[in-house]
Amino acid sequence: MWTSEKLAKFVAISIRWPMLINDLYAEKNLLHDLQFIALDSSQIEIEADNLKLVFWSKQQELMDFLKVGFYNPDDNSIDYEKLKIYALSDLNYDKLIDISPINTLPIVHLGNNDGGISRYDEHIINSKLNTNTDMENALEHVHVNLRNFKLWFLDILDIDLYFKDGTEIQYEPSENYNFSTALEEHVSPEEDPHMYEALKKEVHDFKSMIASLLEEEGYGKIDLNSIDYEVVEFIEPND
Incomplete structure (x- = not known):
């Protein structure tokens, strides 16, 4: 379910990493998968042929941003109640993608x-x-x-x-x-x-x-x- 906090994070991502929105247009589960990788990369096996997921999972600034709102780096803990409010997983991005500008890839x-x-x-x-x-x-x-x-x-x-x-x-x-x-x-x-x-x-x-x-x-x-x-x-x- 979308919340105002999730929407704000999506908008921030579309501004900071506009090419990610291009890739989300082509691969609808991309942000969902990246959110899980940000939570615990050891639990996710990234296939080498999934080039977009490989690329974005290497962007540490993005991975850190996906944890904003529910993750405490001081003790490496997760607030699971806030996780439901901030996490960009299990969401339908179709309508947002439709109104988001698609950039021309270099x-x-x-x-x-x-x-x-x-x-x-x-x-x-x-x-x-x-x-x-x-x-x-x-x-x-x-x-x-x-x-x-x-x-x-x-x-x-x-x-x-x-x-x-x-x-x-x-x-x-x-x-x-x-x-x-x-x-x-x-x-x-x-x-x-x-x-x-x-x-x-x-x-x-x-x-x-x-x-x-x-x-x-x-x-x-x-x-x-x-x-x-x-x-x-x-x-x-x-x-």
Whole structure:
């Protein structure tokens, strides 16, 4: 039975993890199963071919959130009366899914594969999540390809992701992100210390945004030092 507390948690999930709602649309028992895994993962056997369940069960922030309202981490106890009020299990999500926006999944390309595949491609999931190597440890280098649009701003064309096992993924964000053309400037601290510090902050903010974007897509915590960028396309200003 739905309660206002359960509805509030569902709305919060749809905002924080919108791609989960996409997956719930395709797999109606997903949140039910994730709730049980959050309660006691030792009692649930996750089949390796259930790629969506494997992926989301690895998102610790989500697992912790699913226990909010009835779980006490201090003594690892569960309030079973509150469990009935807050737990997102044994619920019918059909009507909520029908009115929830469905996001377009980002498309990636593996190696020389010409076809578009979703981030749930079996190769990605098996190599990054179903092994003892965490994604945050497996991702080695991030290269952002940028476009200079008429000297007005920079935007992202795509992002090349390089993993330690040799896998290369080209990720295309589903939204547009614009950045200052100051990212193209290079000034030494000797030339202009104030400008140097300002540009340093600009680069840091840019890398932080890229890291946040990839973390939200499930690629784990990103080391800012592993991110670099390059302007690979220039659109001339109109005369």
